[in-house]
Amino acid sequence: MSRNFRLILDCPDQVGIVTRAGEVITRNGGWISEAAHHSDEESNWFFSRFEIQGDSLPCGIDELRRQFESLKDELKLNLRLIDTTEKKQVVIMASKGSHCLSDLLDRWKSGDLDCDIPCVISNHEDMRGLVEWYGIPFHHVVIEKDNKAPGFAQVEQLVDEYKADCVVLARYMQILPQALCEKLRHKVINIHHSFLPSFIGAKPYHQASRRGVKLIGATCHYVTEQLDEGPIIDQDVVRVSHSDKVDDLVRLGKDVEKTVLARGLRAHLEDRILVHGNKTVIFS
Numbered sequence: 001m002s003r004n005f006r007l008i009l010d011c012p013d014q015v016g017i018v019t020r021a022g023e024v025i026t027r028n029g030g031w032i033s034e035a036a037h038h039s040d041e042e043s044n045w046f047f048s049r050f051e052i053q054g055d056s057l058p059c060g061i062d063e064l065r066r067q068f069e070s071l072k073d074e075l076k077l078n079l080r081l082i083d084t085t086e087k088k089q090v091v092i093m094a095s096k097g098s099h100c101l102s103d104l105l106d107r108w109k110s111g112d113l114d115c116d117i118p119c120v121i122s123n124h125e126d127m128r129g130l131v132e133w134y135g136i137p138f139h140h141v142v143i144e145k146d147n148k149a150p151g152f153a154q155v156e157q158l159v160d161e162y163k164a165d166c167v168v169l170a171r172y173m174q175i176l177p178q179a180l181c182e183k184l185r186h187k188v189i190n191i192h193h194s195f196l197p198s199f200i201g202a203k204p205y206h207q208a209s210r211r212g213v214k215l216i217g218a219t220c221h222y223v224t225e226q227l228d229e230g231p232i233i234d235q236d237v238v239r240v241s242h243s244d245k246v247d248d249l250v251r252l253g254k255d256v257e258k259t260v261l262a263r264g265l266r267a268h269l270e271d272r273i274l275v276h277g278n279k280t281v282i283f284s
């Protein structure tokens with residue numbers, strides 16, 4: 001894959017942001033191959049994403065980052081400069097359900113997900129065979145019902161050891177402690193099996209069946225200490241009817257969960273997600 005740089009920024013909205021950022025890029029010979037911008041009137045905040053051809057920047061990413069320092073202060077920029085040749089390290093966590101995990105592993109194996117998967121962590125042994133078939137290390141980390149701290153300390157140690165850029169909860173059925181959510185802010189992605197904000201918490205398909213809904217869905221979101229209330233990345237729905245039982249909802253929902261999680265992870269891997277408060281801007 002050819003080298004590209006991604007410049008992602010957000011700041012208080014004002015005239016001239018794109019021009020000023022573009023000037024820094026172009027005076028260093030940068031060739032902008034893609035750019036997207038959004039001005040949010042409600043929050044008076046501006047969001048921008050540039051893709052820059054890596055071979056057009058003889059100065060390299062560190063010098064470009066240095067040249068943005070003064071503009072950062074002047075425009076109060078939140079700014080990220082990313083080298084696309086550095087593959088993101090994605091640790092996947094799962095429990096007993098295999099559909100989301102196996103879907104991600106298959107997409108990774110086929111090259112659809114441009115990342116490394118250094119390990120899979122689970123609180124059950126069920127997925128070991130599947131994971132090791134892909135040649136990926138599997139770590140069984142027990143989370144004791146009445147004493148969860150040691151287990152999550154081990155999870156944190158593994159996340160650090162593998163230098164994870166992203167953690168995906170592929171139907172991982174344990175609630176992450178606040179400290180871990182704060183440490184990995186906007187780096188943990190969860191697939192919740194409902195169209196949030198409906199049916200937060202455990203067993204959303206049972207909740208949906210009791211409510212008699214005609215649509216069920218899935219939501220991919222960043223994980224915060226508030227259960228299933230983090231910034232939403234992607235969602236989708238599928239129609240259901242009065243004749244569908246809970247098992248039918250589970251079956252129909254699985255396809256939506258897999259699609260939504262893969263789309264959300266891809267957006268994260270391609271640095272297309274900007275978070276502002278509890279909302280996201282997702283550049284296509």
Ligand SMILES: Nc1nc2c(c(=O)[nH]1)N[C@@H](CN(C=O)c1ccc(C(=O)N[C@@H](CCC(=O)O)C(=O)O)cc1)CN2
Pocket residue numbers: 169172173174175176177178181190191192193201202222223224225226227228229230
């Ligand atoms: N801090 C957070 N942790 C997790 C989130 C989150 O948004 N913030 N999302 C969940 C995923 N999830 C639904 O999508 C979910 C998982 C687990 C539970 C739950 O009640 N778990 C029980 C234990 C259940 C068991 O032992 O089988 C618990 O943790 O006490 C609710 C919702 C993932 N984590």
